Amino acid sequence: MAETATAPIGAEGRYWEALREGHLELPQCAGCGRWHWPAVFRCGECGSWQHDWKKQPLVGTVFSWTRTHHPFGGTESIEKPFTSVLVTLDAVPVRLIGILRPTGGNVAIGDHLEGQVATMKFRGRDLPAIRWSKSL
Amino acid sequence: MTGFLYKKTAVAGVGYRQYPRGTADMPERGVLVRAIIDACDDAGFDPADIDGFVSYGDDHNEPVRLMSDLGTKELNLSTQVWGGGGGGIAGTFQLAASAIVTGQAKAVVIFRALVEGNSGRLAEAVMAHHLNDHMVGAGMVAPAQICAMRAQRMFEYHGVPQSTCEELVRASYYHGSRNPDAVAYGKDLDIDNYRTSRWIAEPFRLFDCSRENDGAGALLMVSSDVAKDLAKNPVKLLSAAQGAEKGWGDLLENDDPDLYATTGFRAIRQRLFAQAGLTPADIDVVQLYENFSAQGVASLIDHGFCTYENVAEFVRFENLIAPNGKLPVNTSGGNFAHGFVHGIICAVEAIRQLRGESANPVPDAKTCLLAGGPGSPTISSAIFGVD
Numbered sequence: 346m347a348e349t350a351t352a353p354i355g356a357e358g359r360y361w362e363a364l365r366e367g368h369l370e371l372p373q374c375a376g377c378g379r380w381h382w383p384a385v386f387r388c389g390e391c392g393s394w395q396h397d398w399k400k401q402p403l404v405g406t407v408f409s410w411t412r413t414h415h416p417f418g419g420t421e422s423i424e425k426p427f428t429s430v431l432v433t434l435d436a437v438p439v440r441l442i443g444i445l446r447p448t449g450g451n452v453a454i455g456d457h458l459e460g461q462v463a464t465m466k467f468r469g470r471d472l473p474a475i476r477w478s479k480s481l
Numbered sequence: 482m483t484g485f486l487y488k489k490t491a492v493a494g495v496g497y498r499q500y501p502r503g504t505a506d507m508p509e510r511g512v513l514v515r516a517i518i519d520a521c522d523d524a525g526f527d528p529a530d531i532d533g534f535v536s537y538g539d540d541h542n543e544p545v546r547l548m549s550d551l552g553t554k555e556l557n558l559s560t561q562v563w564g565g566g567g568g569g570i571a572g573t574f575q576l577a578a579s580a581i582v583t584g585q586a587k588a589v590v591i592f593r594a595l596v597e598g599n600s601g602r603l604a605e606a607v608m609a610h611h612l613n614d615h616m617v618g619a620g621m622v623a624p625a626q627i628c629a630m631r632a633q634r635m636f637e638y639h640g641v642p643q644s645t646c647e648e649l650v651r652a653s654y655y656h657g658s659r660n661p662d663a664v665a666y667g668k669d670l671d672i673d674n675y676r677t678s679r680w681i682a683e684p685f686r687l688f689d690c691s692r693e694n695d696g697a698g699a700l701l702m703v704s705s706d707v708a709k710d711l712a713k714n715p716v717k718l719l720s721a722a723q724g725a726e727k728g729w730g731d732l733l734e735n736d737d738p739d740l741y742a743t744t745g746f747r748a749i750r751q752r753l754f755a756q757a758g759l760t761p762a763d764i765d766v767v768q769l770y771e772n773f774s775a776q777g778v779a780s781l782i783d784h785g786f787c788t789y790e791n792v793a794e795f796v797r798f799e800n801l802i803a804p805n806g807k808l809p810v811n812t813s814g815g816n817f818a819h820g821f822v823h824g825i826i827c828a829v830e831a832i833r834q835l836r837g838e839s840a841n842p843v844p845d846a847k848t849c850l851l852a853g854g855p856g857s858p859t860i861s862s863a864i865f866g867v868d
Contacts, residue, residue, distance in 0.1 A: 351612045351613050351617055352612060382732075382735050383732060408634070408738075409638075410630065411626055411684075412682065413629075413682045414679065414680040414683070415623075415625070415681045417623045419612075420620050423620045429619045429621055440733075441615075442618075442733070467618075472614055474618030475619075
């Protein structure tokens with residue numbers, strides 16, 4: 346069972362294991378092929394309990410973003426201001442959130458980004474997290 | 482055809498106590514008891530006869546612990562609406578009315594209490610409800626940031642002009658500056674200050690965000706039959722709805738593309754208005770829960786008062802203020818300018834406005850829509866009316 350820094354884990358245990366191994370995996374329903382994110386135990390569309398975790402490239406486009414200036418508790422390890430991005434993956438209909446590199450950089454909806462798996466600190470614990478940067 | 486709850490129950494009394502953060506004269510439960518007694522005094526109702534309680538937003542005050550202070554004889558209903566944010570606020574009336582109409586309780590208090598020394602900062606409590614490793618890994622640890630990201634999509638992609646937020650904030654402060662009980666009383670909003678105040682999370686600056694107060698609010702609900710013999714003119718519940726639709730919820734920002742920048746109310750709009758037998762054009766005044774400016778604007782769109790296309794025409798200062806605006810909004814100052822105790826002032830002001838007790842009265846107002854906490858995974862709204 347993967348360890349988390351905050352809430353109890355749901356059905357996405359493999360996601361965290363894969364990130365710790367340095368790559369992205371997402372679950373596809375073995376019954377109907379649907380991509381569920383957040384991960385589910387049971388597919389509400391076809392009733393299947395089988396999900397295949399498949400490796401995905403970390404490339405996508407910006408769906409939305411915000412640049413945080415206020416020093417909210419829990420962001421101590423992040424330089425301010427920092428830009429958080431919500432990214433629609435190119436390969437599968439899933440959105441992931443992460444922090445933009447360089448920290449606090451400019452971005453617009455529709456920009457193409459590439460992601461890398463990094464490690465960050467949250468309340469003293471190491472956490473795998475995705476860092477996004479503009480595609481060259 | 483109106484709904485099963487239509488006009489069967491009424492709010493008979495309201496109580497509200499508010500303090501600047503950290504200055505409440507009693508611990509949280511004491512402030513709450515005070516607000517409940519205020520509501521009973523307002524109604525001319527014996528607090529010992531309250532037999533039900535409903536709250537929302539992870540309130541910490543378990544009703545059974547209030548019994549000794551209130552002299553409660555029997556506790557017949559004790560519950561709250563799920564969700565860490567203010568999304569459940571109007572759903573409380575739905576639960577209370579359902580219990581009263583089905584004979585499970587006779588007098589139900591709807592409440593919310595928040596005193597920082599006891600319950601901590603609201604923003605942190607709300608976020609603790611939603612926090613997970615996905616969000617913290619992106620530095621997303623506060624409601625302001627999540628709402629900011631959704632607001633950015635509404636402005637940048639859906640083309641809603643950001644100026645609408647300024648109009649809404651101005652209207653709230655206009656009302657607050659004329660309300661002796663409001664934090665903004667006597668103070669006009671300096672528009673340059675609004676435009677240049679520090680960034681919180683883009684596109685939000687400081688005055689786009691509601692800021693927390695200590696306090697408690699309580700509303701006493703009884704059947705309309707009982708209410709007509711109490712002290713104040715009963716304000717009847719016409720309809721209330723709560724919920725969420727497929728493609729909306731606690732989805733790690735994976736809501737349906739068309740729903741993402743909304744505040745979730747499209748799920749209940751039809752039920753809400755149909756059960757009241759009304760349309761948005763029939764609403765005289767709105768108490769609009771605004772945690773953040775853009776979510777207030779989005780809530781007006783979701784409820785059908787305007788659209789992405791005509792929002793700039795509709796959400797204008799002149800339209801939003803009492804007494805003569807087309808749709809006066811937040812007539813006490815709302816969460817922005819009256820004070821923020823998890824939005825309960827919006828419910829209290831809905832009742833006061835329909836009784837003619839508002840600091841900013843809307844002449845002959847007969848219907849008031851309470852729009853609940855916008856953008857929460859579970860949302861709710863209610864419509865009140867006077868005969």
